Amino acid sequence: MSRILIIEDDRAIALGLRLNLRRDGHEVRIAQDGETGLRMALEPDVDLIVLDVMLPGRNGYELLKEVRKQGSTASVLMLTAKGMESDKILGLKLGADDYLSKPFGLGELLARVEALLRRRPAAPEKSTVIRFGPVEVDLDRQIVTRDGSTVDVSPQEFRVLRLFLTSNGRALSRDDILARCWGAEYEGTPRTVDNFVRSLRVKLELNAEEPGHFLTVRGHGYRFER
Incomplete structure (x- = not known):
C-alpha cells in the first residue's frame, strides 16, 4: 500500500x-x-x-x-x-x-x-512491529498487544497511535493530529484529540495519570516517547 x-x-x-x-x-x-x-x-x-x-x-x-x-x-x-x-x-x-x-x-x-x-525503487524490508514498555504494535496487521494479550483499539484509535509511533518523537499539534487522522475536511475540535489520547493512555500506559509515552506538550499538543 x-x-x-x-x-x-x-x-x-x-x-x-x-x-x-x-x-x-x-x-x-x-x-x-x-x-x-x-x-x-x-x-x-x-x-x-x-x-x-x-x-x-x-x-x-x-x-x-x-x-x-x-x-x-x-x-x-x-x-x-x-x-x-x-x-x-x-x-x-x-x-x-x-x-x-x-x-x-x-x-x-x-x-x-x-x-x-x-x-520508485523497492523499499528495503523493515520491521513493522514497534515495541514500547510491555506494548507491541504490528503496524501492518493493525494488532496491539500488552503483556502478550490483545488490546482492543478502534480503527480511529489505531490511526492516532500509528501517527505517534511514526513521528520520530516530534511534537504534534492538535490541529496536525486532526488533519492527519480525521482529514482536512473534518470539523471536530481539539478536544476530540484529547479524548483519543486519553483513551490510548488508559489502554497502553502503565499509569494513565502519569504517562511515560504519550506526553503532553503544553500549549501545543503531544509527542510520543519510547
Whole structure:
C-alpha cells in the first residue's frame, strides 16, 4: 500500500481524488494550504505527492523547492491551471517527476500516479512491529498487544497511535493530529484529540495519570516517547 499526499486547495477536487485513490488501495492524506502541505510532505512515509501550484500560504513551486532541499525522495505529480511550457519546465527543474494541466481526466491522473509509483525503487524490508514498555504494535496487521494479550483499539484509535509511533518523537499539534487522522475536511475540535489520547493512555500506559509515552506538550499538543 502506497501513501499519497494530496496538496490541493479545491476541496471538491481533493476529496474526489482521495476517493478514487483509496479505491485503488492507497492510503491518502489531504492538505489544503502550502504550510500544512509542507509539514505533511516532510513525513518520512510519504511515497507520492499530488501537488497543486496555486496554493494559499506557499505556492507549489516554493513548496516543491523546500521539499527537495530537505531531502524528500517522494515522487511529485504537479497540477496546474497554467498550460504554459515555461511553467512545466520550472516545475520539472525544481524536482517534479510529472506534470498535469487542469482540467484533467481522472483516468489519466490515476494512470500517471500508478506509473510514478512503479518507477520508485523497492523499499528495503523493515520491521513493522514497534515495541514500547510491555506494548507491541504490528503496524501492518493493525494488532496491539500488552503483556502478550490483545488490546482492543478502534480503527480511529489505531490511526492516532500509528501517527505517534511514526513521528520520530516530534511534537504534534492538535490541529496536525486532526488533519492527519480525521482529514482536512473534518470539523471536530481539539478536544476530540484529547479524548483519543486519553483513551490510548488508559489502554497502553502503565499509569494513565502519569504517562511515560504519550506526553503532553503544553500549549501545543503531544509527542510520543519510547
